[in-house]
Amino acid sequence: MLLKLDVKEKDTLEDILALSPTYLGINFSNNPPVFLDNLDKLPTTIKKVGIFVNEEIENIISTIYKYNLNCVELHGSNNISLCKKLKKETNVTIIKSVSILDSSNFWVTKQYENIVDLFLFDTKIDIYQKEKKSFDWHILSEYKGKKEFILKGKITQEDAKKINKLELPKMVGIQNI
Numbered sequence: 001m002l003l004k005l006d007v008k009e010k011d012t013l014e015d016i017l018a019l020s021p022t023y024l025g026i027n028f029s030n031n032p033p034v035f036l037d038n039l040d041k042l043p044t045t046i047k048k049v050g051i052f053v054n055e056e057i058e059n060i061i062s063t064i065y066k067y068n069l070n071c072v073e074l075h076g077s078n079n080i081s082l083c084k085k086l087k088k089e090t091n092v093t094i095i096k097s098v099s100i101l102d103s104s105n106f107w108v109t110k111q112y113e114n115i116v117d118l119f120l121f122d123t124k125i126d127i128y129q130k131e132k133k134s135f136d137w138h139i140l141s142e143y144k145g146k147k148e149f150i151l152k153g154k155i156t157q158e159d160a161k162k163i164n165k166l167e168l169p170k171m172v173g174i175q176n177i
Helices: 013-018 034-041 057-067 080-089 103-112 137-142 157-165
Strands: 002-006 023-027 047-053 071-075 093-100 118-123 149-151 171-175
Touching (some): 047 057, 071 080, 080 093, 080 103, 093 103, 137 157, 157 171
Parallel strands (some): 002 171, 023 047, 047 071, 071 093, 118 149, 149 171
């Protein structure tokens, strides 16, 4: 199972390498980490993921080439045409984030099924409580899509143990335990 880490501004390259992640997420929508110029020193076994929230396609593409990214993770209201254009003009893996509050949110995946390479299922923010909460992991068994997914969202080590006991053949990894 893969492990995806998202770099925080205070993280050092040494901190990241010590955890041996499969994917390294770099948020280009906020303040990127200071060691961006050292990304070429990462082992090739670690895939560099550019994280973008409602970003313009031109900015995404230029960032892909500038930092030699392997993947992009798209959050927000990224539309299908943007994903198609990225697929056509780049050679990166496209990960589409989908917020999940309950199993009815899986309908979104059908729209992107033939375009993106992977989904990231994240906890949906409850608009009344205004914070992310972990959801009932058992609803993941209701996902019937063809694409594999990474799971994210207030996952503790104890949660990871419970999640690993579920039969989720499309789940390939967990982000930031």
